[in-house]
Amino acid sequence: MLDVNDLWVSYGGISAVRGIRVTVEPGSLVALIGSNGAGKSTTLNAIAGLTRPRSGTVTFRGENVTGWTTHNLVRAGLVLVPEGRMVAAPLSVRENLQQARYSKRLSSGEFTDRYDQAMTLFPVLGKRSSQVAGSLSGGEQQMLALARALLTGPDLLLLDEPSMGLAPVMVDAVFDAIRTIHTDGMTILLVEQNAELAMDLCDQAIVMQRGELITSGQPDDLLSDGSLRSMFLS
């Protein structure tokens, strides 16, 4: 589904991402973990067209999409839910979700079907459909951002720190939803600082440090390595 090869991204003269490789098989959930400033968001942003890589290639469903705009990537089926959620605060829940309709040019029937599916997954959003997004709790805003991404009908979902700043009960609710979305077949690349949560959910984990990939593998194998374990779960 996704192949990122030898990705380098710089801000000015500083290389934030140095030769990262990521492979995401169809239907799998891959977690990208690492401490603050490791380059996780930069990697996702470069894949999703928000940041231009200095070099390297991004291949999505067999096509070289390196340097594509975010808009074209969404239309191709690759969607990012960015760090900090970025919902449109003055717009209602329903209006936020309608944005997905225009970015993917959905017919009203397609939109209604997907809207109803999203409301089944996130009943709280249905109850608050006319409330402005800025008045939702952080967890509800995260659900809205996830729902909006799902409404575009993606083949690959990139999630950047969905647990950030949420109360524990909301973290559980958001991760339950991610688990359900994945179980229903969605391919996901998840960035998460809470390594324990990420390791519990993923099929494969990639560990980054200071812009570099330091190891990758199945969560059980990574967790059985004592030095890595102490690093993740400190």
Ligand SMILES: Nc1ncnc2c1ncn2[C@@H]1O[C@H](COP(=O)(O)OP(=O)(O)OP(=O)(O)O)[C@@H](O)[C@H]1O
């Ligand atoms: N827009 C920017 N301009 C300059 N430097 C940046 C910019 N965005 C990120 N950086 C730097 O690039 C490095 C990687 O940042 P990035 O946000 O990708 O890390 P991260 O792993 O997502 O961290 P966090 O867990 O804090 O979200 C950091 O040193 C950061 O300061």
Ligand SMILES: [Mg+2]
């Ligand atoms: Mg980040």
